[in-house]
Amino acid sequence: MLLFAAGKVLQTLMVLLIVSAVSFTLLKLAPGDPIQIMLGTEYSPEAYTSLMKQLGLDRSMIEQYLRWLGSFVTGDWGVSYVSKAPIFQFAVVEALPVTLTLAASALALSVLIGVPLGVLAATRRGSIWDAATSVFTLTGTSFPSFYLGILLIWLFGVKFGLFPTMGFVAPWEDFWAGVSHLTLPAITLSIYFLAMIVRMTRANLIEVLEQPYIAAARARGEPNWRVVWVHGLRNILMPLVTILGLQLGALLQGAVLTETVFSLPGVGQMITNAVLNREYGIVQAGVMITACLFITTNLIVDLAYPYLDPRLRPR
Amino acid sequence: MVDIPADTGLAARRPSRLEGLRALARSNIYFAIASIVVALFILSATFAPLVSPHPPLDQDMAAFMSPPLTENHILGTDSFGRDLLARTIYGARYALAIGFGAVLIGALGGLIVGVAAGLSGGVTEWALMRFIDALLALPSLIMAIAFISILGQGVDKVILAVGVALIGPFSRTVRADVLQVKAQAFVEAAGLMGVKRLAIIWRHILPNVIFPLAVQATIRVSYAVLVSSGLSFLGIGVAPPTPDWGLMIAEGRSFVSFAPWIAGVPGTALAILLIALSIVGDGVREHFDPKLRKQG
Numbered sequence: 013m014l015l016f017a018a019g020k021v022l023q024t025l026m027v028l029l030i031v032s033a034v035s036f037t038l039l040k041l042a043p044g045d046p047i048q049i050m051l052g053t054e055y056s057p058e059a060y061t062s063l064m065k066q067l068g069l070d071r072s073m074i075e076q077y078l079r080w081l082g083s084f085v086t087g088d089w090g091v092s093y094v095s096k097a098p099i100f101q102f103a104v105v106e107a108l109p110v111t112l113t114l115a116a117s118a119l120a121l122s123v124l125i126g127v128p129l130g131v132l133a134a135t136r137r138g139s140i141w142d143a144a145t146s147v148f149t150l151t152g153t154s155f156p157s158f159y160l161g162i163l164l165i166w167l168f169g170v171k172f173g174l175f176p177t178m179g180f181v182a183p184w185e186d187f188w189a190g191v192s193h194l195t196l197p198a199i200t201l202s203i204y205f206l207a208m209i210v211r212m213t214r215a216n217l218i219e220v221l222e223q224p225y226i227a228a229a230r231a232r233g234e235p236n237w238r239v240v241w242v243h244g245l246r247n248i249l250m251p252l253v254t255i256l257g258l259q260l261g262a263l264l265q266g267a268v269l270t271e272t273v274f275s276l277p278g279v280g281q282m283i284t285n286a287v288l289n290r291e292y293g294i295v296q297a298g299v300m301i302t303a304c305l306f307i308t309t310n311l312i313v314d315l316a317y318p319y320l321d322p323r324l325r326p327r
Numbered sequence: 328m329v330d331i332p333a334d335t336g337l338a339a340r341r342p343s344r345l346e347g348l349r350a351l352a353r354s355n356i357y358f359a360i361a362s363i364v365v366a367l368f369i370l371s372a373t374f375a376p377l378v379s380p381h382p383p384l385d386q387d388m389a390a391f392m393s394p395p396l397t398e399n400h401i402l403g404t405d406s407f408g409r410d411l412l413a414r415t416i417y418g419a420r421y422a423l424a425i426g427f428g429a430v431l432i433g434a435l436g437g438l439i440v441g442v443a444a445g446l447s448g449g450v451t452e453w454a455l456m457r458f459i460d461a462l463l464a465l466p467s468l469i470m471a472i473a474f475i476s477i478l479g480q481g482v483d484k485v486i487l488a489v490g491v492a493l494i495g496p497f498s499r500t501v502r503a504d505v506l507q508v509k510a511q512a513f514v515e516a517a518g519l520m521g522v523k524r525l526a527i528i529w530r531h532i533l534p535n536v537i538f539p540l541a542v543q544a545t546i547r548v549s550y551a552v553l554v555s556s557g558l559s560f561l562g563i564g565v566a567p568p569t570p571d572w573g574l575m576i577a578e579g580r581s582f583v584s585f586a587p588w589i590a591g592v593p594g595t596a597l598a599i600l601l602i603a604l605s606i607v608g609d610g611v612r613e614h615f616d617p618k619l620r621k622q623g
Contacts, residue, residue, distance in 0.1 A: 030461040035473070042477045150357075151598075154605040156553055158560050158573075159594035162580055166591075170584045261466035268468060269557050273580065283469070287476040287563045295476045303464045 017315055024311045031303045032084070035296050036077050042292045084300070090293045103282060103297045110180050111267050111278035117198040119256075119263065122205035127245070127252075129206075130213025135240055137218065145210055152207025157266050161200040161273035168196060178275040197274045201266050205259065212255050216248040223247075249320050257313030264302050351614050361606035368600050372419035381410040383417040383570040392586045403588045405578065407568075411592040414570035418593055421571045422600065425486050426552035432490025433551070434544045437497020442536065444498065445505025446528065459502070462495030468554050475558060480566045489555045493547060500543055501536055508535045538615075545611045549604035556597055572597045 047063050048055075064070050068079055083089070089099040133145040169177035175195050183190030220226065221244055229239050268280030275281075279298055286294035318325045352359040371378045380401070381387075387400070387408040395403040395411075402412040444455035462470075467489070474488035508514060509532065517527050558564030559573025567574055572593040579590025 026457060027460045027464055030457055031464050034461055038473060038477060043479075150606065151602055154549060154553075154598075154601045156556065156594070156597050156601060158557065159576055159590070159598060162576065162583055162590050162594065165580075166583050166587045170587075265466035265468035265554075265557075268472075269560065272561055283472055284561045284563060287472060290476070292476060295473055299465065299469060299473050302466065302469045306466070307464050 016318075020311055020314050024307050027307055028304065031307075032081060032300060033077065035299045035303075036080055039292050039296050040073070042290075089297050092294060093291055094289050099294055099297050103279065103294065103301060107277060107279045107282045108301060109182070110276055111264075111271070111280065113183065114194065114197055114201060114270065114276060114278060115263050115267050117194050118201035118266075119205065121198055122202040122209050125202075126206045126209030127213050130210040131217060131240060131245070133210065133214040134217035134221065142214075145214065149207045149211040149214075152203050153211070155203065157200055157204060158269040158273050160203060161196070161270055164196045164200055165273070180276045180278075197270050197276060200273065201263070201270045204262060204266060205256075208255065208259060209252065212252055213248060216251050217244055220244050220247045250317070253313055253316060253320060257310050260309045261306050264305060347614060348611070351610055355610060357606050358610035361603040361610070364599065364603035365607055368419050368603070369423060371416050372423050375417050375420055379410075379413040379416045381413040383409065383414045384568055385409060385413075392582065392589070394586070395588050395592075402592045403586075405575070405589045406582060406586070411575075411588065414575060415572070415593050415596045417570040418572045418575065418596070419600070421482060421565060421569065422552050422556060422597065425482065425489065425555040425565075426548050426604075428486040429489035429493060429551040429555060430544050430548050432487065433493025433497050433547065434540055436491065436494035437499075437501050438536070438540060440494060440498035441501025442505055442528070442532070445502040445509065446532070456502075459495055459498050463499065465492075467492040467496075467550070468557055471554055471558055472561070472563065475563050480563060482565055482569070485555050485558055485564045489551055489558070492554070493551060496547070497540070497543060501540060504536045504539050505532060508532050542611055542615050546605075546608035549601050549608060552597075552604065553601055 047060055047067070047069065051059060051063065061070075068076060071079075087100045087104075089103065091098055092102060095102070129145055133142045136142055165177045168174045176193050177196065179193060181189040181193045183194065217240075221240070226239060226243055229243050234243075267278065268283065270276070271278040271280040272284060279301055283295055283298035286292075286298065352362060380399075387404060387410070389408075390397060390400060390404045391408045392406055393400050393404045393408075395401065397403060400410050400412070402410075402415070404410055405414070440455065440459065444452055444459065447455065465473075470492040471485075471488040474491055475484060478484040478488060514527060514531050517531055522530075555564060556571070556573035556576075559571045560577045562574075562577060565571040565574060567578075575593040576590045576597070579586070579588075579593070582589050
């Protein structure tokens with residue numbers, strides 16, 4: 013068990029290392045000379061070479077990469093040209109909590125609503141409920157989230173005036189203001205997952221309910237709710253967790269678009285603004301944060317399998 | 328050069344695939360409707376100058392932000408007085424060209440990386456697999472944003488950025504297919520008969536990998552359209568005044584409180600196209616890939 017976990021962790025670190033090397037190379041390919049950007053239009057050749065030495069840009073690529081990796085791991089991510097603030101502070105302390113809060117609320121919303129809807133559709137196959145959910149899953153998985161966000165703003169923000177349509181208030185500072193600011197963004201981001209979870213729950217539950225152990229449970233006289241919600245759900249956890257891990261990338265990229273629609277100061281908006289301002293260091297920080305989040309979550313999913321399914325526990 | 332004999336088996340199978348799709352359209356009403364919708368989008372994009380009521384960049388000084396059903400502008404105008412129907416029809420050109428172009432690049436790149444990873448073995452295979460893992464560690468949109476930050480804005484750059492971002496997923500499926508084909512008896516037999524390695528790849532492996540790849544490509548077109556319009560929506564994809572749907576929706580975002588149709592017209596067009604494309608993709612996949620059928 014420990015060996016299995018250690019192997020997985022090692023593999024994860026390997027992938028992260030490759031991602032960091034690729035993103036470092038990309039940064040180096042970016043047009044524009046960072047020293048020229050820092051010095052402005054007028055500078056002496058001496059100032060140029062001394063700054064180049066100071067930044068270590070006169071060394072070999074491998075040496076530069078190792079130095080960059082070293083400072084990246086220790087949280088020294090450089091300084092933004094535009095705001096003059098340290099990138100680490102800006103990206104991890106300020107932007108990341110916004111994105112994580114948004115992603116977590118969307119995920120919670122889609123699991124809490126999606127699983128019951130999927131169970132309903134699976135246990136009442138062919139009913140009007142089932143037909144309605146199949147239309148919903150079809151549209152929900154392919155509807156462009158940023159357009160959905162604008163529709164929600166128009167309907168609930170402008171027409172009914174129920175929710176604020178812009179900005180972020182941390183729920184841990186002012187709970188109700190935070191929740192009302194998060195409602196529309198979380199719904200926007202969750203629709204894709206909601207549809208995905210309903211679809212997965214329905215398809216897997218239908219299959220599970222045909223298994224012999226379900227017939228056995230019914231034969232023992234267990235009530236229907238227990239058969240479905242205990243024996244049934246327990247056995248669809250695996251595929252559900254797998255799909256959630258794999259779709260986390262979609263959640264992160266959806267968050268980028270959602271943040272722009274609702275002007276939330278998260279990682280997505282940080283990356284977009286950095287592209288517009290040509291701040292490659294911040295783009296790189298955003299890329300690394302996303303990759304770390306995605307890979308770590310998949311590692312957790314991999315490690316969770318033996319707990320979710322006793323058959324997978326190494327003997 | 329390898330002499331390729333006329334493969335009668337393949338030639339005989341091909342019409343049956345088309346037949347199969349036709350049968351699918353007959354049995355699945357959603358698939359039939361979605362195919363017609365996609366065909367309509369492709370037709371209006373191709374013949375945009377003939378179908379469109381106005382040129383996409385023409386400004387009507389007398390009609391800024393006119394609501395739909397205004398005289399001369401059935402679907403209204405935007406904040407520059409440009410006809411929304413015209414811009415949406417021309418926008419279909421960009422959406423489809425970018426979507427298909429990006430998928431083509433992604434599929435080609437995925438084919439090369441996937442075949443190389445599937446056939447090489449040893450250290451090369453290990454390195455290629457870790458490279459694919461790294462590509463898959465980033466969501467396509469984030470990767471496309473990173474490429475755009477280096478390439479700059481523009482239609483060709485969006486196609487390239489989204490295409491490269493799709494290489495990861497494509498190469499993974501291609502590699503899985505290659506591994507499956509490689510284990511077949513006919514490949515082993517060809518190797519034992521002394522057929523050259525390149526000839527085996529060309530004659531036995533590629534034909535068996537291309538078809539599943541084409542099915543994958545059909546599924547991913549809607550995703551490519553979504554990612555590229557997302558890039559434009561963020562303001563870092565196609566540059567204005569190009570009538571790109573993502574850009575138009577972003578512009579409409581600012582006017583949503585008093586002129587919701589500016590985002591509504593291109594947004595609805597995008598939503599309809601994406602839903603139709605994904606129904607067509609799902610239908611094609613379910614029809615040709617029995618492994619995936621039960622995921623329904």
